[in-house]
Amino acid sequence: MLLKALFMEAIMISENTKAAREQVFITLYQKAFPAVAGYISKMGGCFEEAKDIFQDALVIYYEKAASGQIAIQTNEKAYLLGISKNLWLQKYRTDKHNVPIDGFCTNAVDETETLPATEKLIHYLETAGQKCMEILKAFYYDNLPVNQLAELFGYTSTRSATVQKYKCLEKVRDAVKQKSLTYEDFLE
Template structure:
């Protein structure tokens, strides 16, 4: 099934296909969250929130996913979890105070992150195949030595220079887009 089918299922609340989304994607999300200071319950919450936010966004605006649905969902979940970790890092614990998190604010932040991610993915797609390959390895947190084994470059120094040039090109592409200024202003 393609991304359009999954998006339609979320929009129409098709439980059969939504169950397939869970079966296909939850394991990788759970592993990511468990490896990053979370629990199974956290993974379930984040996964549910991600699906809900995508569904809410679909109702607000019609959008398409230009990458795989699985990758898009993983990115949304990863961003939600990182935001949750950052929120907890900055939170002062006081048992007598009950914090209220605005659902609307949380959805707005998620929407903004999705828009930023879409811009990033779109501009990444405009890079050369070589740059895409190098940056995907770099963003997957592989060391320069590991990248060297997966490419035909002669040294780690050459890879560092290539990563720098590709990141610079990607940054220029992103910053030259009018949507970047709008997203940065929010």
């Protein structure tokens, strides 16, 4: 709250206002910008976007302080972080509809053509056995609930079907671990 008082005082003083304002902005930058940059980075933004958002947040903060509309409940850092979060979410909402044209794939892929990653995945599913492959396909690809899975494959209870599905998954996981593969090896 001390910073708010300094900021309000810097706005009110006509002489030396520029130097006082600059010092307040520097202090705000040092206190709040790392948190804003961390948030925007976590949300998929870059450093330049963080700087732009923070500058806009500072302008909003300054305008509210100059007009006397500022009502800080916690501290300036949290207030600026809140403004920045709202600005980032607003930017995200408007930007998600504006996909650049180079983001689209221009060469169509024939859906009947299997990709190398798909072939790897099918190979590891086959190592678990035909029945396991069918169980996993029914559950994950066809989205059958476990009770229907039990009925379809002749298990006495849903618990038996769940255990068998788990064992099948473990067989596939073990085969993948033996080859020391990672998730990225299956990305296309």
